[in-house]
Amino acid sequence: MYKIIDAEFIAPNVRKIIIEAPKIAKKRKAGQFVIVRVNDHGERIPLTISDSNLEEGTITLIVQGIGWTTQELNSLVAGDFILDVVGPLGKASHIEKFGTAVSIGGGVGTAIAYPTAVALKQAGNYTISIIGGRSKEYVILENEMNKVCDEVFVTTDDGSYGYPGFVTTKLQELIDAKRKIDFVLAIGPIPMMKAIAEVTRKYKIKTVVSLNPIMVDGTGMCGGCRATVDDKTVFVCVDGPEFDAHKVDFATLERRNRTYREDEKDALQRHSCKSEEAILKAVNEG
Amino acid sequence: MPKLSNKERMKIQRQAMPEQESAVRRNNFSEVNLGFTEELARMEAERCIQCPKPTCIEGCPVGVKIKDFIALVAEGEYLKAADKIKEDNMLPAICGRVCPQEEQCEAKCVVGKKGESVAIGRLERFVADFERQTVGIREATLKPKSGKKVAIVGSGPAGLGCAGDLIQMGHDVTVFEALHDLGGVLIYGIPEFRLPKDIVKAEVESLKKLGVDFQTNAVIGLTDTVDELMSDGYDAVFIAVGAGLPYFLNIKGENYNGVYSANEFLTRVNLMKAYKFPDYDTPVFHVKGKNVAVFGGGNTAMDAVRTAKRLGAKNAYIIYRRSDAEMPARKEEVHHAKDEGIEFLFLANPLEFLGDSDGWLTSVRLQKMELGEPDTSGRRKPIPIQGSEYILDIDMAVIAIGNGSNPIIQKTTPDLQYTKWGNIVVDENTMRTPKKGVFAGGDIVTGGATVILAMGAGRKAAAAINEFLNSSN
Numbered sequence A: 001m002y003k004i005i006d007a008e009f010i011a012p013n014v015r016k017i018i019i020e021a022p023k024i025a026k027k028r029k030a031g032q033f034v035i036v037r038v039n040d041h042g043e044r045i046p047l048t049i050s051d052s053n054l055e056e057g058t059i060t061l062i063v064q065g066i067g068w069t070t071q072e073l074n075s076l077v078a079g080d081f082i083l084d085v086v087g088p089l090g091k092a093s094h095i096e097k098f099g100t101a102v103s104i105g106g107g108v109g110t111a112i113a114y115p116t117a118v119a120l121k122q123a124g125n126y127t128i129s130i131i132g133g134r135s136k137e138y139v140i141l142e143n144e145m146n147k148v149c150d151e152v153f154v155t156t157d158d159g160s161y162g163y164p165g166f167v168t169t170k171l172q173e174l175i176d177a178k179r180k181i182d183f184v185l186a187i188g189p190i191p192m193m194k195a196i197a198e199v200t201r202k203y204k205i206k207t208v209v210s211l212n213p214i215m216v217d218g219t220g221m222c223g224g225c226r227a228t229v230d231d232k233t234v235f236v237c238v239d240g241p242e243f244d245a246h247k248v249d250f251a252t253l254e255r256r257n258r259t260y261r262e263d264e265k266d267a268l269q270r271h272s273c274k275s276e277e278a279i280l281k282a283v284n285e286g
Numbered sequence B: 001m002p003k004l005s006n007k008e009r010m011k012i013q014r015q016a017m018p019e020q021e022s023a024v025r026r027n028n029f030s031e032v033n034l035g036f037t038e039e040l041a042r043m044e045a046e047r048c049i050q051c052p053k054p055t056c057i058e059g060c061p062v063g064v065k066i067k068d069f070i071a072l073v074a075e076g077e078y079l080k081a082a083d084k085i086k087e088d089n090m091l092p093a094i095c096g097r098v099c100p101q102e103e104q105c106e107a108k109c110v111v112g113k114k115g116e117s118v119a120i121g122r123l124e125r126f127v128a129d130f131e132r133q134t135v136g137i138r139e140a141t142l143k144p145k146s147g148k149k150v151a152i153v154g155s156g157p158a159g160l161g162c163a164g165d166l167i168q169m170g171h172d173v174t175v176f177e178a179l180h181d182l183g184g185v186l187i188y189g190i191p192e193f194r195l196p197k198d199i200v201k202a203e204v205e206s207l208k209k210l211g212v213d214f215q216t217n218a219v220i221g222l223t224d225t226v227d228e229l230m231s232d233g234y235d236a237v238f239i240a241v242g243a244g245l246p247y248f249l250n251i252k253g254e255n256y257n258g259v260y261s262a263n264e265f266l267t268r269v270n271l272m273k274a275y276k277f278p279d280y281d282t283p284v285f286h287v288k289g290k291n292v293a294v295f296g297g298g299n300t301a302m303d304a305v306r307t308a309k310r311l312g313a314k315n316a317y318i319i320y321r322r323s324d325a326e327m328p329a330r331k332e333e334v335h336h337a338k339d340e341g342i343e344f345l346f347l348a349n350p351l352e353f354l355g356d357s358d359g360w361l362t363s364v365r366l367q368k369m370e371l372g373e374p375d376t377s378g379r380r381k382p383i384p385i386q387g388s389e390y391i392l393d394i395d396m397a398v399i400a401i402g403n404g405s406n407p408i409i410q411k412t413t414p415d416l417q418y419t420k421w422g423n424i425v426v427d428e429n430t431m432r433t434p435k436k437g438v439f440a441g442g443d444i445v446t447g448g449a450t451v452i453l454a455m456g457a458g459r460k461a462a463a464a465i466n467e468f469l470n471s472s473n
């Protein structure tokens, strides 16, 4: 059992959850994730370790409630317990001094990019981050990014905050302004990562994306998380989750992630009354 | 019963295993075999002629004293029979259900030379079930505490076998398990209808009672490395992580939606209980009314195809590139599968999966094969027949062609010795690796094998670890 120390919404449907997990806090490196099972009937879902606190022995998860399990998780409050948390899983981000490194996060992807941005900075890179959201309230971790990055650009799809437009537009602007860019990390929805990959491909900028296939065990035992990279099959949970953006077959990933779409809708509908109550409770209790 | 002559004994028919009707059981996940009654067990035990040189024992990988335990069954001394088995086999309720007896003890049984062999496995199961259901698994006596600590990595039969012996020898034992539940393949792979999970749980519980500490959600290599365990105060480490890396066919279209490894399909259904979706949250492909093909001919393939049938598959096929005779699965499982309406397509090899524009599997292109000369494994090698290709419509495919070794330990413990397939190299008699205090056994050493061999390896390692600990004061 893993205790929730603190939990708060930081954007609509996006909750920051701090969990007591001292071993994982000690071991985790940027880019790694945990697999969480909320309760006895629950499924196992992967979530990136966004941050950790060694003294407190805690890890931070930032969770977007898009389906049943993530919403159930987001309904938990400080003092509640999560049944299983296993990790740190996956390979750590490959960090080196590239020169200028741009970390791009779309939506909750910013939370996944954040620890790697920190590590890039610590390795001596000039770090720029571009964080995007649908509108102002969906922009997350701007303050945190500001603390670790040399420059931060915010974009919103509807122009309600920061630069109007997509993160790709901002990246293209930087390139057009002849800014020297040696490395790009892009994490967010698949269409966004695909679009970034297309931009940087033209300029041969080394680009890494973090893939989010459906997982079960997270240890390489089931092969459910397989993706196609460089025409070869990889197991994202052990070979990744980060891969060369220019070699990833995004279309296959997108299709495979739709495997259980009908079940997911069903689950959500069936649970919706229950979860609305729980979410209300969470909102009320902060 | 009056004493029978050998001739009379040989006349008794082998007792059939009571089982659920095939028409009923293919719609449920309850155990197929119902087990011997006392009467059937006594009758079966009377078939044993108590050979002066019992060859059955030679066939048993751990040397269970078969003749002696069967004599005790015949006398109605079932608990004593259980004790006798447990001198050599710690998990009789499990092995009685899943051992390939027809290739082991029963293949060597003298009675079997003329007629049908004594049903040793069924008797083993009866004895173990009798104990569990009447008095519960009885606690072993423990030696005084040695003050030594052993870490066991993996809670499959190798890990459990090792833990059971070491705790009795007086050592502190912690088992680290990557998953959230204990038992390895016994819990995530072999389905409920063949091995009820309560039986595995009872074995784990009995070890807990003896004082074995189980830590789930601990992936050794990531959560802690082997070296960290050693520096955390463990005096020895036993690595029993199994063969958990599914092989794929490496043919085109294998990443279409609807193509699973057997590990994923069985894990979703068994460990995550997808057969109870939506009561449990984990979904699995909607098999109902669909056509499912399972590739392979081993126990895993049989488990997958029978699971698909139970989930409502219209047609459930086994597609195997050799013939009936070469299938490595337990004979009983093949027999059960046939009764349940599984269709076997022998001498067929998949060349490519085909799918629709949304990425869903629609069919497989197969090629017919014929058998040539025996290969290195002694089985006749399948050779493709030119121009024999055809297409079979399927909605779901399960690949069950075996497992390689999981790379996590190898990547994080480079100072062990590995084969080119990633198996850990050990001394055959002591399960010792070249790294001081580190031992390994089970499928990670042998490649995918059997429950009894894994358990046997665990116990061999326990003896060697005990010796190592006692000599390194």
Ligand SMILES: Cc1cc2nc3c(=O)[nH]c(=O)nc-3n(C[C@H](O)[C@H](O)[C@H](O)COP(=O)(O)OP(=O)(O)OC[C@H]3O[C@@H](n4cnc5c(N)ncnc54)[C@H](O)[C@@H]3O)c2cc1C
Pocket: A033, A045, A046, A047, A048, A049, A061, A062, A063, A064, A065, A066, A067, A068, A069, A070, A071, A108, A111, A112, A211, A212, A213, A214, A215, A241, A257, A258, A259, A261, A264, A265
């Ligand atoms: C390595 C890794 C790290 C991740 N880190 C984070 C994180 O830090 N924060 C976070 O909010 N999410 C993260 N995700 C995604 C998260 O795991 C999924 O959102 C979650 O599994 C969805 O579960 P659900 O039951 O709530 O939704 P479901 O009802 O299962 O799915 C709802 C929708 O999400 C899609 N989906 C299902 N599974 C996944 C998946 N694994 N990834 C992406 N989309 C999925 C479905 O196709 C569907 O459209 C990560 C995924 C991976 C693989």
Ligand SMILES: Cc1cc2nc3c(=O)[nH]c(=O)nc-3n(C[C@H](O)[C@H](O)[C@H](O)COP(=O)(O)OP(=O)(O)OC[C@H]3O[C@@H](n4cnc5c(N)ncnc54)[C@H](O)[C@@H]3O)c2cc1C
Pocket: B098, B099, B100, B153, B154, B155, B156, B157, B158, B159, B176, B177, B178, B179, B183, B184, B185, B186, B189, B190, B218, B219, B220, B221, B240, B241, B242, B243, B244, B266, B299, B300, B301, B303, B330, B406, B408, B409, B441, B442, B443, B444, B448, B449, B450, B451, B452, B454, B455
């Ligand atoms: C579907 C299926 C059906 C089978 N049917 C039969 C049968 O009928 N009869 C028979 O005799 N054999 C059968 N087998 C084979 C048998 O189950 C195995 O040979 C046996 O389980 C091997 O035992 P083990 O202890 O070596 O490994 P496993 O049972 O594989 O257990 C290894 C455990 O280690 C854990 N682990 C892995 N890596 C780590 C890590 N880094 N840190 C911590 N824990 C880790 C795993 O999660 C797992 O729980 C079957 C196998 C399968 C897959």
Ligand code: SF4
Pocket: B047, B048, B049, B050, B051, B054, B055, B056, B057, B066, B067, B070, B108, B109, B110, B111, B112, B118, B120
């Ligand atoms: S070989 Fe057969 S008949 Fe002889 S002792 Fe063993 S089980 Fe009994």
Ligand code: FES
Pocket: A214, A215, A216, A217, A218, A219, A220, A221, A222, A223, A224, A225, A226, A235, A236, A237, A238
């Ligand atoms: S999640 Fe099972 S192998 Fe990656």
